[in-house]
Structure formats: C-alpha cells, structure tokens
Amino acid sequence: MTVTSPAPAQLSFPGQAAAPDGPIDLAGMYLMHRGFRRDLDAFVAATATTPAADRRRWGRLSRRFGLFADVLHKHHHGEDVGLWPLLQERGAEQDVLDALEAEHAGIDPLLAGCRADLAALARGADDTTRQALAERTARLRDLLHDHLAREESDGMTLVQSHLTPEDWHRLDREVFAKEYRPSDLPAVLGWVASGLSRDEAMRMPGATPAMWQLARFFVWRFDRAEARTFGARP
Numbered sequence: 001m002t003v004t005s006p007a008p009a010q011l012s013f014p015g016q017a018a019a020p021d022g023p024i025d026l027a028g029m030y031l032m033h034r035g036f037r038r039d040l041d042a043f044v045a046a047t048a049t050t051p052a053a054d055r056r057r058w059g060r061l062s063r064r065f066g067l068f069a070d071v072l073h074k075h076h077h078g079e080d081v082g083l084w085p086l087l088q089e090r091g092a093e094q095d096v097l098d099a100l101e102a103e104h105a106g107i108d109p110l111l112a113g114c115r116a117d118l119a120a121l122a123r124g125a126d127d128t129t130r131q132a133l134a135e136r137t138a139r140l141r142d143l144l145h146d147h148l149a150r151e152e153s154d155g156m157t158l159v160q161s162h163l164t165p166e167d168w169h170r171l172d173r174e175v176f177a178k179e180y181r182p183s184d185l186p187a188v189l190g191w192v193a194s195g196l197s198r199d200e201a202m203r204m205p206g207a208t209p210a211m212w213q214l215a216r217f218f219v220w221r222f223d224r225a226e227a228r229t230f231g232a233r234p
Contacts, residue, residue, distance in 0.1 A: 016204040017149035022160025027203035040141040062118035074179035082175030190222030
C-alpha cells in the first residue's frame with residue numbers, strides 16, 4: 001500500500017496575494033517574491049529621501065539595486081524559458097501565460113532606467129535625475145507588485161493544477177538553479193534568508209541544517225551592508 005504524504009502548508013508573507021493549495025510546495029517562489037517586495041519598498045523610500053549630493057550613498061544604492069535587478073532578471077528568465085513553456089505544453093490557459101510574459105517585458109525597461117539613473121547620481125547628477133528616479137522606482141514597485149499578485153493568484157494556480165512535485169523539482173534543478181554561478185550564492189543566500197525564521201529558511205529548495213548555519217553568517221554580512229545602504233530598519 002502506497003502512503004501519500006499530505007500536501008505541504010504553503011508559506012505566506014505580508015503583501016502576498018495568494019498561496020493556492022495543491023501538491024507542490026511553492027515556498028521557493030514565495031520566498032523570492034518576499035525579497036522583491038521588501039527591496040522595492042526600501043528603494044522607493046531611499047530614492048525619495050536621499051539628497052542628490054550624497055554620492056557615496058547613491059553608489060551603495062546603485063550596487064544594491066544591481067543585486068536586486070540581477071536576481072529578478074534570473075527569476076524571470078527561468079520562468080520565461082522553463083516554467084511558462086512547460087505549463088503551455090501541459091495545456092494551461094494561454095491568456096494567463098501571455099499576460100505574465102508581457103508583464104516581464106514591461107518591467108525590463110524600468111529596471112534599465114533605474115540602473116542608469118542610480119549610476120548617474122553616483123557620478124554626481126543633480127536633483128532632476130533624483131526626482132525622475134524616485135518616480136520611476138515607484139512605477140516599478142507598483143508594476144512589479146501587480147505582477148507578483150497575478151503570478152501568485154493565477155500563475156501558481158496553474159502550477160498546482162498542471163504540474164507535479166517532480167516537475168517542480170526538475171525545474172528548480174535544471175532551470176532556476178542554473179541561473180546562478182557558485183560565486184553568486186553568498187550574496188543571494190543572504191538576500192533570501194534575511195529576516196526569516198529558521199523554519200521559514202528551511203523551506204528554501206535544498207535547505208539543510210548545515211546550510212542554515214552557513215546562511216546565518218551570510219545574513220549577518222548582508223544585514224550589516226543593508227544598514228549602511230538604507231539605514232536602520234525594523
């Protein structure tokens with residue numbers, strides 16, 4: 001007699017739109033979305049209040065935005081080349097997939113514009129650039145928040161309906177994990193795990209007790225850099 005393990009309780013974080021029930025543990029997806037929301041809220045606040053003349057802080061913000069944008073690009077690229085095509089192959093609703101892919105395309109120009117404005121401010125651009133950046137960052141936050149909500153509500157419902165846990169593990173192993181080089185892992189692990197409880201962090205794909213101990217060091221290093229970049233945060 002085969003005993004089937006119960007479906008995992010889905011993770012849910014503040015601001016998350018949905019966590020559809022089903023056989024697949026989508027913790028990895030929701031952990032990434034949590035990081036994206038946290039970052040954009042912090043960047044919106046920083047770009048609205050940092051004086052244009054503070055070139056040192058703009059340099060830190062520019063480098064930190066580079067980490068955020070790179071992780072977001074890798075996440076979206078993995079979905080575009082792996083997740084959406086597999087869902088299409090399994091017969092998922094094409095209009096939902098088309099909408100999600102189109103939103104990725106709309107986010108990319110805003111990312112590029114924010115990168116350019118941050119680099120310009122780090123070189124000494126004036127307050128006109130800062131104001132344009134603050135507006136662009138707010139638009140990026142709103143667009144990405146809407147996209148993440150659609151992905152959580154509609155996209156993850158398709159995942160639970162059309163894919164198996166084996167499909168999901170294969171996508172993580174063969175698509176999403178391959179987006180990262182070994183040299184990326186310290187920064188990305190600190191980025192993901194910052195602010196998580198041990199139980200939440202242990203829901204990361206491939207997590208082990210040894211990895212959690214290592215992650216605590218990377219979180220400590222990440223949080224110190226965050227305080228220098230954004231100031232003290234709860």
